[in-house]
Amino acid sequence: MRRRAxxxxxxxxxxxxxxxxxxxxTEPAAFDPVYRGIETRLLDDDLxxxxxxxxxARELSDVTDYANCAAAQYTLIRGYGFAxxxxxxxxxxxxxxxxxxxxxxxPALPQGSQPIDAEKVVDDCTTRGIPTV
Numbered sequence: 001m002r003r004r005a006x007x008x009x010x011x012x013x014x015x016x017x018x019x020x021x022x023x024x025x026t027e028p029a030a031f032d033p034v035y036r037g038i039e040t041r042l043l044d045d046d047l048x049x050x051x052x053x054x055x056x057a058r059e060l061s062d063v064t065d066y067a068n069c070a071a072a073q074y075t076l077i078r079g080y081g082f083a084x085x086x087x088x089x090x091x092x093x094x095x096x097x098x099x100x101x102x103x104x105x106x107p108a109l110p111q112g113s114q115p116i117d118a119e120k121v122v123d124d125c126t127t128r129g130i131p132t133v
Contacts, residue, residue: 033054033056035130035131036053038052038070046105047104048103049100049101050071050074050101050103051099051101052101054096055097062097065128067088070131071085072122072125073118073122073132074132077133079107083103083104083106083115084104084115084116086102086103088101088102103116
């Protein structure tokens, strides 16, 4: 009996020690994107496509933000104040993210689900260090 009690005490001591060691916390990787460029394609007077490429994106929203920044600056360059997102196609290959995004641009706030106030977006892009056209 004594042997069993000693073995049980030893097992309990071993288990108690397990709870005292927490797994090491991992630091999230630093966001260090490389913006590889913007290609602008005028599809119609008010319809524009932007193809952007970047490395180091954490998720789709990073490359989408890059396309939005390009669209917003282009909208201002053309003398308009607003854009509306039409569609975006994403791809990733060998660590390079690519977005092909299409927007309409207009002088007045467009109807639709995703209007962009170009001035506000460009200001935000500048603050976040995201390049524009």
